[in-house]
Amino acid sequence: MKAILIIALLALASPFAHAGGDPGAGAQKSKPCAACHGADFNTPISADIPLLAGQHEDYLARVLSDYKSGVRKNPIMSGQAGALSSQDIVDLAAYFAGLPGKLKVIPLHRLVQ
Ligand code: HEC
Structure with a gap:
């Protein structure tokens, strides 16, 4: 019974283990x-040119995929992202997201008076 439970947990965990990027490779x-x-x-x-340090990992991965697929168009970044593999994208996103950054959210009530 215990073995079945462990196998079931491993089966559940493994897709997530491979989904994340490797920040070292991203660097x-x-x-x-x-x-x-x-x-x-x-x-x-x-x-x-936008700040990347400390940006959300899922946002970075999404936007790089969008440049690559052409959903988001930019003459510079389309060329940059076009050469990236899916693994490159998640590795880069993991690296940038982990860097200390200046990005912050300004609460809406301070923008709209
Ligand atoms: C020649 C200059 C240049 C290089 C090299 C470059 N970028 Fe960019 N990057 C830009 C510019 C300009 C933008 C803004 C484009 C736009 O308005 O969509 C940008 C935007 C981005 C964004 C979107 C950020 C956001 O907040 O939406 C990401 C992510 C990004 N770059 C990652 C990369 C990665 C990863 C590489 C290396 C593989 C790279 N860039 C290389 C100039 C560059």
């Missing part, structure tokens, strides 16, 4: 991205 793969997004991914080279 290696992020080297070309630093040219525009900044070495710490917090200091981009111009104001129209």
Whole structure:
């Protein structure tokens, strides 16, 4: 009985174990991205390039997939993301999400007076 329970738990857990990205691999793969997004991914080279450090992991993975598929279009990033595999995308997202960042949410009541 115990063995069946353990096997059932392993079967449930394994898809999640493989779903996450590897931040260490993401760090290696992020080297070309630093040219525009900044070495710490917090200091981009111009104001129209977004901060990536500390961004939500699921958002990053989604937006990179959207650039790759063409759902989100941008001449620069479509080219960058087009060369990424699904594994690259989750690895990069895991790496950026774990970096200390300046991103913050401004409560709506402070924007709308
Ligand atoms: C040549 C400059 C350049 C390089 C190199 C570059 N980016 Fe970008 N990146 C941009 C610009 C510009 C944007 C904003 C595009 C837009 O408005 O959609 C952007 C947007 C993004 C976004 C969307 C962020 C958000 O808040 O929506 C992500 C994620 C991203 N880049 C990741 C990467 C990754 C990963 C790499 C490396 C594989 C990379 N970038 C390389 C210029 C660059």
